[in-house]
Amino acid sequence: MTRLLYSLCGADETRPFSPHVWKTKMALAHKGLAYREVPTPFTGIPHIEGGATKTVPLLVDNGTVVIDSFRIALYLDATYPETPSLFRGEGGKALSRFVEGYSQFVVHPAITKIAILDIHDMLAPKDQAYFRENREQRFSRSLEEVAAGREQEIAGFSAKLEPMRHMLKFQPFLGGDSPLFADYILFGALQWLRIVSDAKVLAAGDPVNDWFEGCLDLHDGLGRSVDAA
């Protein structure tokens, strides 16, 4: 049996940083499924598995290729029903899409403004050139212009997490008493920031900070296998 997970790296292969890949790493650990990780720089992605994808994570599971962190999670739950569920029912599956929307349209844009230059700086020169061109086209602005709002985003970051704070009044995880894929979705975003940037966005004693530290401890401290920036 072979299971390969293609992840994203900069110049240092030991510091995978993609939020989406972290969701999948936590999902595989949640289900107790072993894998070999293949760290891949931005410019290596088009060469994965003969051009199978434009993005990572890409999972090869005994010959089955699955792309996209949410689809991988659905695939894992369907393929390995004897392992702990990532969704705990159809309602959990459906509502996780809303959490994904919140992560990608509220949290990710803020992290991008905070950390875009940090990300650039950790890439190898060839990938820096790709990253600058690709992201400047996407945002119609220079990386430096995107980063101009950095301090304001850091100051406003905590307030964006109020929906999390409300939920944590009732339960320790988005998933309830124990974590589910929805936790890994938001963990992935904050882990991305933790690895690429030394920006401090959560205060000690903040319930969201406590939740995040708890997530770093999960699965034998998997999240701590990469040090903070």
Added chain:
Amino acid sequence: MTRLLYSLCGADETRPFSPHVWKTKMALAHKGLAYREVPTPFTGIPHIEGGATKTVPLLVDNGTVVIDSFRIALYLDATYPETPSLFRGEGGKALSRFVEGYSQFVVHPAITKIAILDIHDMLAPKDQAYFRENREQRFSRSLEEVAAGREQEIAGFSAKLEPMRHMLKFQPFLGGDSPLFADYILFGALQWLRIVSDAKVLAAGDPVNDWFEGCLDLHDGLGRSVDAA
């Protein structure tokens, strides 16, 4: 068998407007449970069931008193397991708390700024006095100062719903193929705005608008039983 739902009204008893009560009205309809509604003005709430609550909805179900829309939904699912679930599993139950957080900490504050004077104006004089004093103390500002950001909130409202829009790329309801309590949570917020204010926050063709119109059609058009302001 008697089932009473205490709801919130202004001077016109036929226009219940509380977002939280609308969640419960939709939840009861979802489960096919009949009830008698008792419209109650703000200053009547302390007198409900001998002082049982400071807020509505309050449900009396064959002698059992339950307060708070989320707790009522949990109670209904536990008490009437033979009727359609409001959560579809433990994951759905847990993640609905996050949707509640998003509704109350992202959507409600915007609606408050947009509609606080509209709400005031639809109350009877005695309730207007209560509402002004209570809310001005809560916000440490006059109602008029809260409403000063109205136009800006209307302009920025649609962008706050991006997490919904992302979810709707994959499925017609937060609950997946069909609505769950999570849908009623956000429906309640937008229905509140629809009933109290003529502010237009969603454009025709916006998937969130289509979802909301679909929710208004549910359960024999229950949401349309009160006309838009």
